[in-house]
Amino acid sequence: MDMTQYWDGWDPIIHTVITLTAGYLALILILRLSGPRTMANMTPLDFIVAVTIGSTFGRTITAADVPLSQALLALGLIVLLQWLMAFVRGRSPKMRRILDAPPVLIYYQGKFQRKALRKHQLVEDDVHTAVRNSSRGSMGEVSAVILEQNGGLVVIGDDQLGDGSSVLRFTGNAEEA
Numbered sequence: 039m040d041m042t043q044y045w046d047g048w049d050p051i052i053h054t055v056i057t058l059t060a061g062y063l064a065l066i067l068i069l070r071l072s073g074p075r076t077m078a079n080m081t082p083l084d085f086i087v088a089v090t091i092g093s094t095f096g097r098t099i100t101a102a103d104v105p106l107s108q109a110l111l112a113l114g115l116i117v118l119l120q121w122l123m124a125f126v127r128g129r130s131p132k133m134r135r136i137l138d139a140p141p142v143l144i145y146y147q148g149k150f151q152r153k154a155l156r157k158h159q160l161v162e163d164d165v166h167t168a169v170r171n172s173s174r175g176s177m178g179e180v181s182a183v184i185l186e187q188n189g190g191l192v193v194i195g196d197d198q199l200g201d202g203s204s205v206l207r208f209t210g211n212a213e214e215a
Contacts (some may be wrong), residue, residue, distance in 0.1 A: 061109055064110050064113060127139065146182050
């Protein structure tokens with residue numbers, strides 16, 4: 039029986055302790071320096087970055103063949119690329135259209151937007167759940183429900199609609215009854 043699957047000496051243990059500690063501290067520093075955008079409400083791009091960082095960090099903790107310098111470089115490069123994409127996205131409407139899914143009107147002025155529900159694989163129950171989560175008991179109190187970039191449903195009540203400036207740009211696609 040090969041005992042190395044249970045114990046392979048102190049070298050791998052020491053490697054894991056040093057790599058985990060240094061990587062963890064470096065990751066905190068990198069994320070702190072990169073600003074709040076890196077930890078913002080997750081868009082699909084942010085989700086990819088978070089998964090990649092987690093995967094890279096997880097691999098480097100347990101892999102004895104990955105030097106600490108390579109792990110730190112990989113983590114720093116991932117955050118740098120995310121920051122670069124956010125920089126380009128913020129300055130180019132074309133890149134914003136490519137990288138971001140626009141918010142989608144799901145419910146408006148008493149009418150479910152059936153095409154949008156089907157396209158985004160939602161059902162009326164999802165909208166009702168979002169309304170309940172917004173502490174409303176009646177769809178009659180709701181002016182609009184919007185599917186946001188992060189996949190969340192935002193409920194805008196009649197009392198919150200105001201001039202509707204954040205919703206009006208999406209109502210042109212509202213289905214008529």
